[in-house]
Amino acid sequence: MTQDCLDSPSTADISNRLPKGINVTGTDDKSGPGxxxxxxxxxxxxxxxARTFEKEMKDYNEKNPNPPVPCFIHRSFRYSQKNEKGGVKKELKPTIxxxxxLQGETKVLQEFLKNRYPQYHLVNDRCKGKPASIKDKVMQPFMTVLKDNPERVTFLRDPFEKFAxxxxxxxxxxxxxxxxxxxIIxxxxxxxxxxxxxxxxxxxxxVHKEDFEVVE
Known part of the structure; x- marks a missing residue:
């Protein structure tokens, strides 16, 4: 994603700041077409x-397929004792x-929540001061990883700009x-x-073994 709340720093010393072992193939300041x-x-x-909300959304989409409002719940693994004899049980549950x-244009989602779930509101992107809008091309791989291997994903407490x-x-x-x-951190x-x-x-x-190009 391109928004990071910061101006791009000087590129004069980029080569000295590249992480070691990362395959950087070139530089470009444009995103690929698509x-x-x-x-x-x-x-x-x-x-x-969350589960109740998910079920209600499924029922809603079955009754209102044109257009639906796709819903995705962020889940992570929880570990607990199986029984008195010991052992560990691994379950995929909604995060704390x-x-x-929810998929949809911001105004559409806001109207949907206002009519059906007035107690809920879209979360603001702290960089923009308005409801976050995540591109589908970013969301799709994110959902795939969370479904297949949620332990690969970590939501960090520090703001994104700190890592720049x-x-x-x-x-x-x-x-x-x-x-x-x-x-790469x-x-x-x-x-x-x-x-x-x-x-x-x-x-x-x-992800660090993939090929990269410099954005700055």
Whole structure:
């Protein structure tokens, strides 16, 4: 994603700031061409009510398919004791924050929530001061990873702009996250891609071996 609340720093010392072991193939300041789908917004719902909300959205979309309002619940693995004899049970459950994504243009989603769920509101992108709008081309790989391997995704507490210091913004050229932009940061002894996701700083594991190009 391209919005990071900051002006691009000087590129004079880019080569000295590139992370070691990262395959950078060239420089470019334009995103690749392509037709983008409908964007996504998000809201917070208590994790105890997220499943109920998800079911209600499924019922709504079955009755109103033209157009539907796709819903995606952010889930992560929870570990608990199986029984008195021990053992660990692994379950995929909604996150504590109850992060829920809805697909649609911002005005459409706002009207939908106003009419059906007035207690909920779209979360603002802190960089823009208005409801976050996540491009579908960014949301699709994000959802795929969360479904297949949610432990690869970490929502960070620090603001995205903090990670710009002494790092070069890169664009992923290969793999499922091709087109995403961010910084390669070492977190928990692992190099991860940190990018701006609707106002959040999100880290993705297992991306550093892809090909990159310099955005700045």
């Amino acid at each position: 037709i983008e789908g409908v964007p996504w917004g998000y809201l917070f719902i208590h994790n105890r009510t 924050s109850g992060l829920v994504f 210091k002494d790092h070069v913004k890169l664009r992923v050229l290969t793999g499922i996250f091709a087109g995403c932009e961010g910084y 070492r977190i928990d002894r692992d190099r991860q891609l940190v990018f701006n996701f609707g106002g959040y700083a999100v880290a993705i594991r297992g």
